[in-house]
Amino acid sequence: MKWPNHGGQPKRILELNGIKQEDRYFDFSANINPLGTPLVLKEQLIKTFTEFEKYPDPDYQEATKLIALHEGLQQEQVLLTNGGAEAIFLIAQMFTGKKALIIQPTFSEYERACKVYHLELSYLTLQPEKDFSFPLEKVLNKMEEVDVVFLCRPNNPTGTVVDLHDIKALLEKGTKCNTMIVVDEAFIHFLPSHIEDLSFLIEQYSNLILLRSLTKIYAIPSLRLGYIIAKPAMIDLLKRNQIPWSVNGVVTSLLPSLLTQDSFINETKTWLNRQLNDIKSELTKLDFYYSPTQVNFYLLKDQNQQDTSEQLFTFLVENNIIPRHTHNFRGLDGKFIRLAVRSEKENTYLLQTLRLWREKKC
Numbered sequence: 001m002k003w004p005n006h007g008g009q010p011k012r013i014l015e016l017n018g019i020k021q022e023d024r025y026f027d028f029s030a031n032i033n034p035l036g037t038p039l040v041l042k043e044q045l046i047k048t049f050t051e052f053e054k055y056p057d058p059d060y061q062e063a064t065k066l067i068a069l070h071e072g073l074q075q076e077q078v079l080l081t082n083g084g085a086e087a088i089f090l091i092a093q094m095f096t097g098k099k100a101l102i103i104q105p106t107f108s109e110y111e112r113a114c115k116v117y118h119l120e121l122s123y124l125t126l127q128p129e130k131d132f133s134f135p136l137e138k139v140l141n142k143m144e145e146v147d148v149v150f151l152c153r154p155n156n157p158t159g160t161v162v163d164l165h166d167i168k169a170l171l172e173k174g175t176k177c178n179t180m181i182v183v184d185e186a187f188i189h190f191l192p193s194h195i196e197d198l199s200f201l202i203e204q205y206s207n208l209i210l211l212r213s214l215t216k217i218y219a220i221p222s223l224r225l226g227y228i229i230a231k232p233a234m235i236d237l238l239k240r241n242q243i244p245w246s247v248n249g250v251v252t253s254l255l256p257s258l259l260t261q262d263s264f265i266n267e268t269k270t271w272l273n274r275q276l277n278d279i280k281s282e283l284t285k286l287d288f289y290y291s292p293t294q295v296n297f298y299l300l301k302d303q304n305q306q307d308t309s310e311q312l313f314t315f316l317v318e319n320n321i322i323p324r325h326t327h328n329f330r331g332l333d334g335k336f337i338r339l340a341v342r343s344e345k346e347n348t349y350l351l352q353t354l355r356l357w358r359e360k361k362c
């Protein structure tokens, strides 16, 4: 079967499972904010028509200034990108021909970008038997052999978060052995408030590069917006290879509103926490394994089906639920499915369907 590389392609999954185009399906395969786009953005979008006729500022002065202010950084520490995806490719390009370590299973685009720019790749794998915990010692031992480490925090697809203590240990070691640490914080806004993002470490560590996406939290994957945070010298290097006007002027004109959505983000966190608690408690009752996620998606497996999640995947699709397959996540190879947290109604329907599956199998 030719699996799509990413979630968010429900019609393709239905087609692959031989199901005629259904209009009523529930897409659990894409990890965007289930609360949707903030209303204020929808209202403002209509006013952005005037931006269609203009080229955006190629240096995105206003936008980077706003982001820097928002993050408590200098403007020179920020590079605006066309989503997190462009950030990943720009960073990989900067290490062309060098050696990278990727902690798997994780977002597949790090590997793809590294291959495009001929990086020599090595991997360490989070173990399901160890609840996908971060193998700090193994990573530290490997760091001398590589120029750059790619990490995702919170990690897609497990939803797990590397401890701040471990991050600092990597940065310290990297400072000594000249290894850069790239941390993808695309899902940072979904974390409970007591878990810190890493931007406060930028001043202290020249070997840290952070990347952000605003497409997840504001549910704007088609508008696309992201940014890189790093030391000014690094930002300069990255900028040299960026395609001109790569970020559209419509989304940059929305930035002032996007960056004042603290109450929307807090509402998302509170709502998500409640949903996650309900989902986790029901999954435990139904005897499913789920990864110890802190965000809006998780890995799921029927512990009674050791080797594959193929049957469960098909069962859900037949019930109009579109999960994310895990065939292109190294170390998972289709043994788990990934599910997004969706609206309360959809989550309830998912849990009812999983109950049916359990009853059918017992």
Ligand SMILES: Cc1ncc(COP(=O)(O)O)c(C=O)c1O
Residues within 6 Å of the ligand: 082, 083, 084, 085, 086, 107, 152, 156, 184, 186, 187, 212, 213, 214, 215, 216, 221, 224, 225, 226
């Ligand atoms: C971990 C991670 N980083 C980056 C991206 C890309 O984000 P964007 O849509 O902003 O390009 C994704 C998209 O799924 C992702 O899962």
